[in-house]
Amino acid sequence: MSVTLDGQAIFDEQGLTISVGSPSRASLERAVAGLEGMLSIDLGMRSRQIRQTGTLRAASRAAMRARVQTIARHIDGQTHTLVAADGEVFRDLRMDSFQKVAEYPGGPGIVADYEIVYTQLGGQDDAASS
DSSP states (O other), X not given: OOOEETTBOOSOOTTOEEEEOOOOEEEEEEOOTTOSSOEEEEEEEOOEEEEEEEEEEESSHHHHHHHHHHHHTTOSSXXXXXXXXXXXXXXXXXEEEEEEEEEXXXXXXXXXXXXXXXXXXXXXXXXXXX
């Protein structure tokens, strides 16, 4: 199985890693007259960060530019679905940044290392299930 974003196989598999951050919870704390201590109201699950790093390969600089533009188009404020090679599904992802870390000649073409930061919105109770 390949890594896909919204059903498109736009990433190379080699060296690709997905790091999942810890989900957070929100709460509201208030002091109440006549009550010793604090009143704490759990507001539920909130977002978490997911980082994807990897390497892109292309035959030329122009082809690399086209690959980078294809990926960068997903920084659109919409939510996306990332499916990892092992079948793990991450839903409700907003792509916050795509950064090409390095670009260098490699074999018969160009190689670029990259990092993508996603924010997984809302409750993740079922977001990382397949």
